[in-house]
Amino acid sequence: xxxxxxxxxSVLPPERVSFSDVDLAAYSADSATPPGASACPLAxxxxxxxxxxxxILQIADxxxxxxxxxxxxxxxxxLAVPIQGGVVIDLRLMNRIIEINEDSAYxxxxxxxxxxxxxxxxxxxxxxxxxxxxxxxxxxLANYLMRPSGNYSARWDPDPLLSLxxxxxxxxxxxxxxAAFDSRLWRARYHCFPDLxxxxxxxxxxxxxxxxxxxxIFKRCEEERLLLIGFESLPPALxxxxxxxxxxxxxxxxxxxxxxxxxxxxxxxxxxxxxxxxLKPDQKSPPEGVPFGIASxxxxxxxxxxxxxxxxxxxxxxxxxxxYLENDLAKEHFPGCYNYLHSYFxxxxxxxxxxxxxxxxxxxxxxCLVSAGPSQILEIEKYMWELAKREFEPPYFYRVLPxxxxxxxxxxxxxxxxxxxxxxxxxxxxxxGIYGSLYSELLKKLGAVMFRYRKDPGFFALxxxxxxxxxxxxxxxxxxxxxxPGMLLF
Amino acid sequence: xxxNRLHLSxxxxxxxxxCIRCGQCAYGTQEAGYQPICPIHMARxxxxxxxxxxxxxxxxxxxxxxxxxxxxxxxxxxxxGCEACEANCSVITGQVGIINMLKKWLNTNSVPYLKGHQSVxxxxxxxxxxxxxxxxxxxxxxxxxxxxxxxxxxxxxxFVGCASSFKETEMAVSLANILKKLDVPFSLSxxxxxxxxxxxxxxxxxxxxxxxxxxxxxxxxxxxSIALFTCPTCSMIFKKNYPSWLGxxxxxxxxxxxxFLDSFVGEGRLKFTHKTEKSVxxxxxxxxxxxxxxxxxxxxxLSQIPGLEMKEFALxxxxxxxxxxxxxxxAGFPRVADQxxxxxxxxxxxxxxxxxxxxxPGCKENLKLGAxxxxxxxxxxxxxxxxxxxx
Numbered sequence: 001x002x003x004x005x006x007x008x009x010s011v012l013p014p015e016r017v018s019f020s021d022v023d024l025a026a027y028s029a030d031s032a033t034p035p036g037a038s039a040c041p042l043a044x045x046x047x048x049x050x051x052x053x054x055x056i057l058q059i060a061d062x063x064x065x066x067x068x069x070x071x072x073x074x075x076x077x078x079l080a081v082p083i084q085g086g087v088v089i090d091l092r093l094m095n096r097i098i099e100i101n102e103d104s105a106y107x108x109x110x111x112x113x114x115x116x117x118x119x120x121x122x123x124x125x126x127x128x129x130x131x132x133x134x135x136x137x138x139x140x141l142a143n144y145l146m147r148p149s150g151n152y153s154a155r156w157d158p159d160p161l162l163s164l165x166x167x168x169x170x171x172x173x174x175x176x177x178x179a180a181f182d183s184r185l186w187r188a189r190y191h192c193f194p195d196l197x198x199x200x201x202x203x204x205x206x207x208x209x210x211x212x213x214x215x216x217i218f219k220r221c222e223e224e225r226l227l228l229i230g231f232e233s234l235p236p237a238l239x240x241x242x243x244x245x246x247x248x249x250x251x252x253x254x255x256x257x258x259x260x261x262x263x264x265x266x267x268x269x270x271x272x273x274x275x276x277x278x279l280k281p282d283q284k285s286p287p288e289g290v291p292f293g294i295a296s297x298x299x300x301x302x303x304x305x306x307x308x309x310x311x312x313x314x315x316x317x318x319x320x321x322x323x324y325l326e327n328d329l330a331k332e333h334f335p336g337c338y339n340y341l342h343s344y345f346x347x348x349x350x351x352x353x354x355x356x357x358x359x360x361x362x363x364x365x366x367x368c369l370v371s372a373g374p375s376q377i378l379e380i381e382k383y384m385w386e387l388a389k390r391e392f393e394p395p396y397f398y399r400v401l402p403x404x405x406x407x408x409x410x411x412x413x414x415x416x417x418x419x420x421x422x423x424x425x426x427x428x429x430x431x432x433g434i435y436g437s438l439y440s441e442l443l444k445k446l447g448a449v450m451f452r453y454r455k456d457p458g459f460f461a462l463x464x465x466x467x468x469x470x471x472x473x474x475x476x477x478x479x480x481x482x483x484x485p486g487m488l489l490f
Numbered sequence: 491x492x493x494n495r496l497h498l499s500x501x502x503x504x505x506x507x508x509c510i511r512c513g514q515c516a517y518g519t520q521e522a523g524y525q526p527i528c529p530i531h532m533a534r535x536x537x538x539x540x541x542x543x544x545x546x547x548x549x550x551x552x553x554x555x556x557x558x559x560x561x562x563x564x565x566x567x568x569x570x571g572c573e574a575c576e577a578n579c580s581v582i583t584g585q586v587g588i589i590n591m592l593k594k595w596l597n598t599n600s601v602p603y604l605k606g607h608q609s610v611x612x613x614x615x616x617x618x619x620x621x622x623x624x625x626x627x628x629x630x631x632x633x634x635x636x637x638x639x640x641x642x643x644x645x646x647x648x649f650v651g652c653a654s655s656f657k658e659t660e661m662a663v664s665l666a667n668i669l670k671k672l673d674v675p676f677s678l679s680x681x682x683x684x685x686x687x688x689x690x691x692x693x694x695x696x697x698x699x700x701x702x703x704x705x706x707x708x709x710x711x712x713x714x715s716i717a718l719f720t721c722p723t724c725s726m727i728f729k730k731n732y733p734s735w736l737g738x739x740x741x742x743x744x745x746x747x748x749x750f751l752d753s754f755v756g757e758g759r760l761k762f763t764h765k766t767e768k769s770v771x772x773x774x775x776x777x778x779x780x781x782x783x784x785x786x787x788x789x790x791x792l793s794q795i796p797g798l799e800m801k802e803f804a805l806x807x808x809x810x811x812x813x814x815x816x817x818x819x820x821a822g823f824p825r826v827a828d829q830x831x832x833x834x835x836x837x838x839x840x841x842x843x844x845x846x847x848x849x850x851p852g853c854k855e856n857l858k859l860g861a862x863x864x865x866x867x868x869x870x871x872x873x874x875x876x877x878x879x880x881x
Binding site for chain 2: 018020021022023025026027029030031035036040044046070072073074075076092093114116117120136138267270352353356357360363364420421422423
């Protein structure tokens with residue numbers, strides 16, 4: 001401890017490193033940490049440059065102390081809790097938007113930059129970025145590194161990352177993509193050599209700490225619109241989404257079921273009670289006058305083109321039994337939902353209050369997050385409804401969005417836990433137990449793949465030689481296994 | 491450590507558990523331009539120094555994993571009670587209340603106060619005023635001529651408050667003049683006690699009830715139907731805390747001077763006769779804005795002054811940045827309080843006003859000091875002074 005203290009103080013000024021019990025306690029848990037299970041680090045460090053990050057990693061490597069990187073802190077899945085103690089490297093002071101390159105349509109950001117900050121800066125220049133259903137205070141860099149559930153991934157692709165700057169304990173500071181050749185070139189993911197950006201994506205801080213990333217940004221056009229279509233079940237909605245994406249009619253589209261949409265209504269108020277309708281025992285049928293789900297699409301282009309695209313989308317929707325919900329009517333009947341969707345899809349800004357306001361009414365358990373081909377999605381939906389009817393308590397709901405030309409769909413099934421956490425612990429444990437075996441089952445039966453890693457070493461073991469090779473790479477860059485070992489990935 | 495646990499209700503413990511560390515309590519949201527809004531965080535950039543960080547501390551203190559300590563005290567007393575966290579958090583409400591619970595927990599575990607805060611407490615108990623020095627006569631500011639205006643059947647009781655009685659006395663003089671000009675019969679009393687807000691900040695409880703009883707009785711006996719305040723902390727404490735401290739509602743209406751004069755605007759009874767060519771930037775006091783939801787009233791009144799040009803801070807209304815004068819911060823950490831006021835003065839100077847106006851004696855005092863130390867040349871006045879000059 002004394003050695004660690006002296007070593008860290010030799011590379012960081014005292015006001016940016018702390019061993020105080022108060023600081024250690026503040027960093028010991030997040031909303032996913034079960035009651036009583038907080039884990040204190042030995043120290044918290046706030047570096048301001050990749051060189052300082054490197055110094056910290058070298059010290060940790062020498063002393064064999066684990067490190068847990070934290071981009072901006074926002075989290076609902078326990079990804080940045082120092083489960084094995086060690087040093088928390090809080091990157092919030094590395095918060096520069098270094099460049100917005102309009103020529104090559106990318107932004108170069110540090111990990112402490114938030115979606116609020118990036119969206120605002122891009123908006124001033126007529127651009128927008130991939131937006132997840134996360135808090136506006138979360139870090140785009142960290143979110144994108146975990147494979148984002150971004151809503152603009154349908155026409156473009158699900159991966160906004162280009163080049164990275166990564167700090168590793170043994171290999172030093174590495175740049176990937178085009179930046180590997182020249183630290184002024186950040187426009188490309190890879191050129192003539194293998195794609196190392198991909199190696200660090202979804203590695204959750206276990207291979208290195210990403211201190212810069214160039215991310216894709218998208219140009220706003222003359223006309224931007226929100227197109228809402230109500231559907232009474234998933235199959236026609238899925239077909240609608242597939243057709244409008246493959247027909248190149250919209251930029252993005254997402255299908256939210258009624259429970260999720262009613263939760264959006266809560267955002268306009270400070271109420272902390274769930275809307276009564278949301279608690280009905282039959283979660284498969286919506287209350288009267290509410291569509292089962294709404295497919296929300298973003299249209300973006302020249303006015304005449306958007307006009308024509310909207311017309312065709314509505315025609316397709318009607319062929320499939322969907323109901324076109326005019327913006328004005330939606331605004332009147334579902335003001336919270338409209339406000340959220342409009343901000344998200346048209347303004348390209350995570351609204352206030354955002355998705356986090358749902359958490360006000362219940363504990364959010366990151367549920368089933370998988371990706372699968374279009375036909376498997378219908379099977380997954382069926383499977384989850386049956387499972388939920390058997391095991392879950394209301395409310396629960398899901399959202400589906402197509403990725404990458406509707407080649408695969410993202411499926412997120414979420415359960416909210418009502419009441420006091422102390423009373424609900426047995427139920428929460430039961431849910432965690434169900435999720436524990438769910439992913440292997442969905443993979444085996446329906447070919448669905450876990451979207452974000454859920455601390456399940458057994459799932460990683462399914463990857464065979466791929467996993468073996470990754471383990472060897474891990475041993476090479478982090479032989480002492482100091483990098484975020486609490487993730488249980490390697 | 492377990493016997494020293496902080497007690498939290500199941501509901502509070504659950505609410506705290508929901509914090510997702512989004513940082514909006516420290517940086518606000520899109521509307522605030524995502525700039526630091528929390529005085530605690532301005533002092534130090536760790537997650538600990540955010541309402542979210544303090545919520546985590548409450549959580550682990552409840553779990554018996556955090557001991558009461560001076561370092562925790564030093565963190566908690568950076569909070570000015572400005573409520574910016576509460577206005578921006580989408581998940582939890584009542585962060586300032588939870589901070590006060592932690593302060594109470596420190597008290598019950600005999601963690602000593604900071605020197606400055608111990609003096610405040612000693613002064614309060616001795617003088618019924620948080621200040622030392624010449625504090626015997628609360629009405630020293632009242633001229634003989636003004637004394638004649640005091641009515642025996644008042645419509646309004648002017649609860650002057652400690653800061654307007656002893657420090658920013660121009661505010662008290664201005665309000666007395668305004669009431670005279672508007673023909674409002676008023677009274678006041680030299681037997682007024684501090685509203686009790688400092689007890690709240692110091693995590694004390696049992697004293698509050700006696701003090702509230704004394705002040706309410708004083709006003710009730712005057713026969714006035716309205717208690718009028720120049721200090722928004724006093725009016726907030728009367729409106730929000732007194733009913734719960736006393737276990738009953740107030741027998742009169744409590745109004746801050748801004749909302750009182752705003753009602754005159756609505757009735758067409760406020761006629762400004764003096765033209766001004768000032769450009770004024772209005773600083774929303776935390777306890778008036780976020781504390782009582784009064785944003786439009788002062789603006790409506792000031793906008794009636796002929797020739798006055800109103801300017802706005804980038805961080806205004808719900809996102810107003812605290813001047814650093816609240817929560818006894820100047821008594822505990824005067825340098826931090828200065829820095830915050832300096833920061834706010836810089837924000838004001840960016841808009842190039844000729845005058846910065848607030849409606850709180852604490853804000854006025856702290857902004858004057860902060861601007862001076864930050865070497866920002868800007869005049870600071872209270873709402874009442876400007877109104878009085880223009881009537």
